[in-house]
Amino acid sequence: MSGSGRRRRRWLTGTTTRAEKARAVRGLASLSGLAGLLVALMLIPTACTAGVGARDAARWFQNAPEGLEGLGVPQRSTILAADGSKLATFFYQNRVNVDLDDIAPIMREAVVAIEDSRFYEHGALDTEGTLRALAANLSSGDVEQGGSGITQQYVKNLLLVQAESDAERTAATEVTLARKIRELRYAVAIEERLSKDEILRRYLNIAYFGDGAYGVEAASRHYFSKHASELDLGEAALLAGVIRYPHAYNPVEHPEMARERRDVVLDRMAELGRVDPAEAAKARERPVELKLEEVDNGCVSSDAPFFCDYVQREILTDKVFGETAKERERLLKRGGLTIHTTLDPKAQRAAQRAVERFVPPKNDAHLAAAEAMVEPGTGHIKAMVVGREMGDDTRRGKTWINFAADASHGSSIGMQAGSTFKAFTLAAALDEGMPFGTRLMAPRTYTPTGFRNCDGERVGDPNAVLRNNADGEGGRPFSLVTGTRNSVNTFFLALEKEVGLCDTVEMAEELGLKQADGKPLEQYPSFTLGSNPVSPLRLAAAYAAFGARGEYCEPVAITKVVDASGKKLDVPDAECRQAMDEGVADGVSHVLRGVLTDGTAAGMGIGRPAAGKTGTVDDFSAAWFAGYTPDLASAVWVGDPRGGYEHPMTSVCLDGRCYGAVYGATLPAPIWQQSMRGALQGTEATPFQRPPGHFFSKGSGLDRVDIPDVRGMDLGDALDRLRSAGFKVSFGDRMPSRYPRGTVAEMSPGPGSAEPGTTITVRVSDGPEEEDDPGGDDPGGAPTLPPGFTPPPDAGGTPEPNGPAGD
Template structure:
């Protein structure tokens, strides 16, 4: 009895105390008084321990927090292709903010019904709910029941998603009176500042709906593959029910519990008169009918993973998007950015198919390939393909390294470019006024001496003996045209000596070239042979300048960035400028066109005007092809990522196709050909411009061929023979001749010997030996053949390919 009596006295004492406190609460006339009650009653010991008086606490509570306006909600960012299709998404939380009008009214009713049915009637604090919580908490001596309304729940979620440190996260979730007071303080300020509809909208956008879906729009898309504006009664009730305990009521993991909870929501809506009882019963009888739609986070599953990674690194490294790396990452994963890019899905598909067709990701030779496509005149990156899947490089056929880009945008240290660097020497020579017919003797072996770098220092190895890459080259003269078509190493070393090493280097730099690690190009005599390691992207951008008639644009991937508030952000610019004269660029294109018709890549044309250059690195450690039209430029690399010199591309087999050695024309050129045809399919052809006349001052630059001796032939036969040999024909005055009958060819200039195809041969027709005895009209042919009235007949010069291997 004694123990029972003490227990009863304690119960009576506690009841008396609670009764007194409840009377005090009912006597409060304002929210400020209720705040004082929360401070004084919910945790009197805490307040007293801290030495905080109830009056000071109430005054602090009623003061609006300074950082209220600075709070935001993380939203997912989306990367879009040029046509608006999605490339990838990035998020800290998968969330898509929407306006209240974009949320079905039935959803709003369902959430309010189950979470805070008096939401539109009370202020920041629901007194009835709070009294229930106070009673429970005072009985237990701690905080066991919240009684929070939608406004307070919104504040709790807001503080949690904004927490970036462990301490902030603990403060946002710990079960303490201090946290409840802080939430209520924010709630009071919000209720004074925002309408109820706006608070509800924010709550629906921030709430967690389980299974990785944050906010009603993301949840609707995830569970039902539809927008929140399209949800019906049953679907709305299901999602409204998840909010209280997202993990327990997750309809994917716990469908039965989720269904039971849905039905509770439907009953509550019916009880409040917010749902038709018959329709609610019908909805309760339906299965969940989930139609899941997952949203990938990041680039790995993107259709253009390495381009996506390039864009991601652009955001994370460029100070235009934040002063610090942390700020930039926060912007990308929380800022709700819409990032519009330059990617052309058609070009991307064409490049990826071509790369994987010739060098599949899991090929037995362990080779990899990469291609970058750039639009001349804009610098827009149209495609970026790597012949590996994105992933852990220890797995066969996967890599994290973007071989198409520089180290700053993909971790690649670059690859030696080989003979694709020769056009920079060619451009420097043309820029100095050298005509196409400029000829240099190309020895079989060349020792580089007398070279100076841009600092005036002597560079080179007097003991080096540089050779050509195929038998039969060297030992004769080549012009700018034939030396380029045949990619003669010793010719370009001599040309570089004539032009100057520094001028050649500066030309490459004007066209945007630098090492893939970001350092300046190294300067040695073999510069023109392409020993500098570069990326396909930079090489494509340089060749794009030739296609754009000398206008160089830095490669760019982003065209527009808009944040969650609709504000446009600054983006990296292409900074287009005239790098070389239009005529010089046209002259380069004129010569490089021949590489695809009569040079090292003969037969690799794409059915429209195009130009390009092969590249094969020493010991077959890598192979390249870079080419362009006036509309699109592309560079392709093929090599072994394990190290080209340790694993040269000789005697390799890929998918049943075997190669004794891989040249630029063996794999890179066919990849380029297939990808360019696909990327440009359906687009109008754009021709190149004819180079200025002074470049033809020493002829076309083509190799000389024998001039047929047409003396004594009739006019028709002579024309046929000369045109077949690739020459043009003009006519001079008739001449008397004792040797050749009237109407036959009596003289030709130049005479039998050799000349460049396309040269003009002037013919003179015989008048016979006795002009007075000859009748007028003779057998000299048609009237149009008469001297002075005979036109120049254009030739169709076609030359057989040089007997040299591809380079």
């Protein structure tokens, strides 16, 4: 078939012939005042295919389309740190709306000159342009000229950016007369409601300028690194020329074509008298000079990528930002939001440096670290760091998982928290009025029986044997102070039983603790040893409550959200509340301060009042440190993401530093120390408050007690007396003395005072030196013990290895 035959078949639609359309065009030419309506009537057959009856065509065309007022233009959203610095941008289309006054007048002139020179003279339809384009299209048998004015182009772009499905996008771009009618309907309605300046402003904000830049402001920033208000003649002409074919005239990809198009615009502006011909000629002589500014979409390139991801997930998951997931995503990527956050760049940098110093992202041991910082009394998240780059998990040193946050905000299922949970048992004990000097026996092993959960059910395995790990010791009594400082597992199991498992769990829940997957905390005797998997963020927020004297606040990342129109949106609230008595919190801080001075993290102080707790999970599968001041709280985790039990942290080397085993004080505490020092630099130190006096009713918990003088006492009675006073006993060689044979001849240390649990060495008397030995006993033999008496175990033994959980 010939080309003319193909064209003829292409133009035959129903009973409407090419000749009939030509006659309609001639009719339009004679009725220019009613051009818009007549064009619609002329195209009734096509309109009918869209479901519009010929009889109602004119009325349908003149009525304003539904939903016109609700049509908005997608704009990019920006996340800001607390100091106003930019953290990230999100967009469906990279666009920044601006007012007409913020667009250089020469830019407005350039666009009107090249796109619609009679824009301010005609209505919704430029009759001359439309007739000219229609005649050309009918004669060629194809759509070769658009003939659309700025208003119609604005409508076309508007319908396109509003399209969310493939069908809607196809309808918005298909080359059909039905689409043209729909655009004209919108154009008529818009011209009736908006001024020409407002239509031009909207058009300049919606038009695509190539290379990912939507709207004149984004284009100006992208190509020239300046605002649209600062554009000069040559730059304005270049951008105005791009609009017709953004891909072909992209000055980055096709600089020569872009320059040629720019010169066409300059000539047109001179021809219309919009610019002096001499100025246009001078602008033509200059080369195209770009100063590109890239805008990243999303969190990967952010200075705080995992905090950014947390904020993104907050908006995408919290119903305060929309009832459905689709609404929330639309708001974030199209709503032009300005999202003000809690992040402190100084704290973020300090935490990032500390984490990467001790656990480099690409370390050979495959370890990772995470830290979260929370402000006491507000719940504001000040820093959030994962010691790996954000990216493909299959690549070394990268991960998509936010180990610092819960599953709802970063896909992490959490990690067992170790002995950091002992702080909640301590808090429960103090809440029940136990003084610091309360002492409990900490056996070397512990069988967890007699525990009940909050439903009153018995929990615990009578066949289980729990031990102290290498950081603690057992076999003697400890006070709340010494048991905490030394992180003695069996002491805390005994304390948890004394307080009640349910009371301990409820204290943790009052402080916002839950499993990282969102489930309630599991209630087993090992609760106090940190068997529940949690996130650093939740743990930091709980410890922040101690620093805030018992006031717990839900961790929050967003302080304010403003949409594109300047309207403030609701944001999640910290819901601060008094979770425990102020005095109880002060008591916890008093005890935990000793961990940094004389306990498992001795030497990890930060030069101001601070408190904290180490945590080493059993088999060295993970290590933690959680600590705080009244101004800032932080929790640090270190472990192997591949699985801590399969890859325990023993015999590991990191950046030239090797460790036989990693405890809470080995890596997490130094990370905490360095990051807290950096974050609080320049901040005046706030002191802790002294605990209420009743906590000292049994002494400070470190008070020395009198050592009973048992010299001359029968050995069995002496042992009972020393043990009841809280001391341990060992035996030295027998010796002659003035005391009767078989009694205590000497004790070391002697009568005086010592801390409970001190070992007292006793020597049994052989009687006076000059006394004959009728029985011929060997004076160097073992002491004579009471029948059936078993000596207590020696205090100097080595702690049992591989305790269940704790420090």
